[in-house]
Amino acid sequence: MNYYFDSLVRKLNGLGLELSGDTQFTEKPWVAITKFGVxxxxxxREDGIMLISIKGKLETAGWEHIEESKSLIITMHGARTLYQYRVLDEAVVVLRIDRSDKVSDYTVLVNDLEVPDLKVYDYIKKKLLEEKHIQLVELQDGREVHIKHRDKFHRLVGSEVTLRGNKLRDGVYVDKDRTTQFQVESGIIKNRYRKKDYENGVSVWQSGNYPRVGERVEGIEEGVVEAKDELDSYLFKASVSSGKVSGVKKRYSSGIVAIAVTVAVTIIVSAYFAISALL
Incomplete structure (x- = not known):
């Protein structure tokens, strides 16, 4: 649990922004998550009493909200502790003991009516995408980037991408799952590639339905990549040189050709009878 909580705090702190949250703490069921788990x-409560339920057993403490400094004073067992808080959302609040950066001094409060499975970061990621069209993507090296989509359709190409609030440097990046690769120039995604697997352990990072010249190939340095239909007729043959696609020959499969011919014949016959009826 220590690793999970450390990762959670690091990611929440790395967001650098807040959602549509408020500072209304009262009368909500806040589940407390620390390095020890839940x-x-x-x-x-509005009267300054704080109810604490631990496995159903109730304790009471006192609390005071200092909204101007975004602080809470919690009095428990005779000791008073000052916490700084950060509202990420109406359902997620991050507390930390004043002037401390130790992970052990953090507490994440989660409204379990809003996030019943307590998967805090999944909830935040979904909310960011829905409200601000911001997608959080973990890279292969463990870093997390923020992709600001241009519209609700969430197309990658043309979107802004930042790392810790700064434009991501020019380069080609791969996500943690190694399914998506994107090329960045001046903080903008210029191209997006998805990994397509073919026979014999060969994969192509391609931007469309077919490989294109210049796209990167894994599994072979030299040779040919083929895609075939159920009738064993190839849809394309891509030549590979130095680990990249150097040429592509596309051909419709026999099945597609048969359908096209059938449709064409049907149209011609229908037109013939229609014209004959008019004569």
């Missing part, structure tokens, strides 16, 4: 449930 440690209990907090309910901040």
């Amino acid at each position: 440690t209990g449930k907090f309910i901040f």
Whole structure:
């Protein structure tokens, strides 16, 4: 759990932004997550009493909200502790003991009515995409980038991409799952490639339905990549040189040709009878 919580705090702190949250703490069921896991449930009452449920057993504490400094004072067992808070969303609040950067001094509060499975980061990622069209993508090297889509269709090409608030450097990047690769220039995604697997362990990072000249190939340095239909007729043959596609020959499969011929014949026959009826 320590690794998970450390990763969660690091990612939440790395967001550098907040969603449509408010500072209304009272009368909500806040599940407290720390480095030890789920440690209990907090309910901040309007009268300054804080109810703490630990496996159903209730304790009481005191709390005070200082909104101007985004702080909470919690009094428990005679000790008073000052926490700084950050509202990421109406359902997620990050607390940390004042002036401390230790992960052990962080607590993540989650409203379990809004996030019943307590998968905090999945919830935040979904909310960012829905509200701000921002997609969080973890790269193969572990870094996380923010992709700001131009519209609700979330097309990668043309989107802005940043790392810790700064434009991502020019280059080609691969996501953690090695399914998507994108080329960045001046903080903008210029091209997007998806990994397509073919026979004999060969894969092509391609931008469309077919390989194109210049696209990167894995599995062979020299040779030919073929795609075939059920009738064993090839749809394309891509020549590979130095690990890249050097040429492509496309051909319709026999099945597609048969359908096209049938449709054409049907149209011609229908037109013939229609004209004959008019004469």
